[in-house]
Amino acid sequence: MTDPDEINPRKALELGMDRPISRRDFFDGVIAATGIAAACSLPGIGGRNTSPAKGAEDLELSPDTSYPPSLTGLRGDTAEALSVPHALRDQRFWAYAGMPEPTGERYDLVVVGAGISGLSAAHRWLERDPGARILILDNHDDIGGHALRNEFRPRARRGPLVAYGGSRSIINPAAWTPEGKDLLAKLDIRPERLAGERRLYADLGMHDSVFCDRETFPAERLVVFTPGKGAPRWIAELPVAEQAGKDLLMLYGDPPDWFPGLSGEEKQERLARLTYSGFLAEVCGVHPDVLKFVQTMPSDEWAYGSDAFGAIDAWACADEHRYAGFQGLGLDASKPSRYNSPTVIKEWDAGEPRAYRFPEGNQAIVRMMAARMIPGFATTADMAGITTASFDYGALDRPGNRVRVRLSSPVVSAANDGRPEAATGATVGYFDGERVRTVRAGSVIMACWNSMIPYLVGDLPLAQRAALYRAVKVPLLYATVQLRDWRAWQEIGIRRARFTGARWCVAELDDPADIGGYRCPRTPSEPIAVHMVSTPVTPGVSPAHGSVAGRYALIETPYGYLEYSIRDQLTRLLGPGGFDAARDIEAITVNRWGHGHTPEYATPWDLDFYPDGRPPAAVARRPHGRIAIANADSVPAARADAAVTAAYRAVAELQR
Template structure:
């Protein structure tokens, strides 16, 4: 662990681009004059520099030294605050409906576009180009997408049917790889990696769980009882809606507390909270064990969270994944509006074509995207226009807009807009984001996993929730690893939470504060320690095998879903988002927060609604309660 590893140099928040990413083997000319954001390693995502201005607004200190804004004399039909998927979709849909001559400016706080849907790029030691996803992972269950989402995907040349061939659905079976769990000495008394098979009785005895916990886990998975025997089905569902999964395991099932430790992290990557805060009803919908013998019915219950309901009725294989995750959607939207920023045609060229960041903000173009430009104020300027004030290289500047779409987080909006009424501010502040960390680790080969016969592992109770090989997706000239000797990415995840047993909002807030105190070096150490211990049986050596690390920190990550037992208004309403997302005058709101769904299709739906609010003729969308539920943009390790 103390030895030097071969990797790119990186500093916490002050990063150096990999020179290898300028290779001519990728489409598009090299741009040596400025950093290329996807190739930056170390700490990425939401960094201190991207928070600086907005935190000053929050703390009430910004305007003390801001100075007088300078007018740029720029006027646009639409200014979009935020260039994530929802902001990009709103810009695209607005131009479709207002006409191709509509002038649009997107202002983005950070140094890259896509919001959570960004890409990480690496150059392996053997020269191979490797792409990973930095946050938003996949499109799940397109069968449930609204007509507006399907139309937009078609219009930006995303053909979902092609993922049937892009995604190698036989890759794991062909390489004889399966799931595993790593039990750490800190949590369970001994380091042990155990391969998981269908029957718990075949693998649980190999774990370092205590004797009662092993017996209980086998029963829970292989022979679950009716733990609420004597209760009617409605009574059971009501009890499960107000009982956490942790208390279900200990208080209702009378199982050993070690089972709570084992399952604590299992729902965090999908539902944003762990076993101590998720309703047992949602755990059932998400597929956690223990409910098969309880006669609960074969349909999702209305009190399940939207994600749990969606998981319960999942129709499609989980294959709708670009090599860079939903950054592929963001790049397709950008190409449709600024073609020379990502030249080429078709989905396959999206993967290997370098984005030309120097072309995003070209004077005279109808669509411009301005990075490192945090917005600090949005207010009407008469009845027919609004003024948008933003920071550019330390100076305050203003632009005029006929319409504005706020595609930033809900909790930011009250600091930007002095015109909002108190009731709407309260509703906007209800959206406490779920923090998330996604790490991509480039390893020189995956021989160690092949020797162990695993695709990845979960690590209950550890700093990281586990590690898994990236998705086996090949598109055009971009090819996924074919043999164990090929370099590949390992993906690691963490949902930092605090205040165990508290409500989800409190846990997310505490987790965000903990996350912001962590340095890249601390997270890197945890990566090397976990991989070195868990994969030691396969011969993995962190110093030799790790080539590069990118940690994507999303302190403000997932949009928070409504859940029992904490949200008594769910599902019947009224819902806070109904008040929070209301536009006024020339201003509309579009983001995943507006739907309380942390998923790409929700971001697109809300963009369509916002454009409809402004222009009045976008496609009619179903009401919130009419959606079967959001897709699980899952980062699970099973």
């Protein structure tokens, strides 16, 4: 994808940037580069759309602002959600905040963060203390944190079209932690009922693919992995140099033992000191085009590229289309290596990797918990009905409820009332949009980004502060694009495409999932949601350093450029199938997660303590008086069950 200052306004018109689709455009206060400014000066761009254009009669353009899932444009970590946390980070907040004002409210528990971990903590607390009064505070305008729901209402469909905007799936539930399994059982969630129409796309002749894009190779080419197409055939279709093709044939065919004479343990140790790209370049000596081809292989799952993904994990995750080159090593495939990442080890014996998904992703789990705790929030709390239930966001902070959720209320302080070792309560401050308000709490659970906690809890021990700062989340973009139909996808025979180097590394049709009264699109003439993933981590450095640099670049990227890149990539991918971005795109939601994916400990980056030393999270998650620490960061792992496990642990620490 081109840089923002290279956008062609004429092409922006061709891609439909002037069409008043369902979206809201935000620039986060950043002055746009010349190309973006020109593109967004076109009619209908750069502001909220209030009226449909000619030919848009099949589209509903008036999202309900009182119902956050229906909002489009930029969602997730918006400027509104990040302004106070960033002001705290930059030491600008308290100079203008004024004196905190007590609300007079007192709760048994205050939870900071309304994501999976925060709601799990409240749910677990109530299970052990049914009469407790609980307040949950969050800086976003919706519950769920990274587990966000995107909802569209195309007129050509009866009922809403529901999709996920963050945490997607219940992955390998058999391998979930005991705490995660306990929560699923308490909510009566049976993942096998979410299997969906797994054969739908295959039966329509639609398969996975890779799109070798112009950002990576001289010529763009789509390669479809049709069943039975072996490596020699699909490799021959790639627009790579002749030597790169030979190297790929070797890697996917019969690679040698790269470490002859070494034991299996010694080979694993060698792999643990390399990234996958490093293994291919330094050990296998492949052509640079091979490195370009594999760069985005891990991006969708791990949120960074092959230049940061450990070679030992690549060995564990190898299949017919990914991470080749290890067959000749003769490593024992019956068990994981001790150098593998914790999730790889945990899921090793889980059988076939399966992902079970509600249409809205894991926000369904959050909503089911909220519905059980908060009277009036939802018309049902059961698994079958949660996707199509009606929700009253006004009930979340209703004074008469024992459990209350206060959104758009970023926490700015949390302090024990007295010395931590003797404290019997705590005080929590939050910003209500005008001033800082405080509430009293018997206990506090920090279920927020762990790296934010040192800015909120001022008297933490230095070692704990340093450990918390190491919890650097990986930035992510999850775009949900509502299309009028998916005929072009069927025409070219794909359901998913991995891009080799463009801004968005994946574009895929929504998984076909039915639940209760909700029915997924079944025919290509129906509206559908397309998911696109972008991983802004800066390549060439560690995931932590690349995440920081990528996050700064992401926050400076205007929404208009993100929309342009979505339209551009879908056109390049689907144009041969008759796709017209100006005609076929009816709504766009970009879920920006500057603090998105929780990276777990992995080689080669954490060899100073992993797998044999004491991990920083063990120090970071220590309770501090009446304040305990949750969130998946405190495990750390990116799976939803990690967030639940962290919540259960924090509750146990405070309810001893």
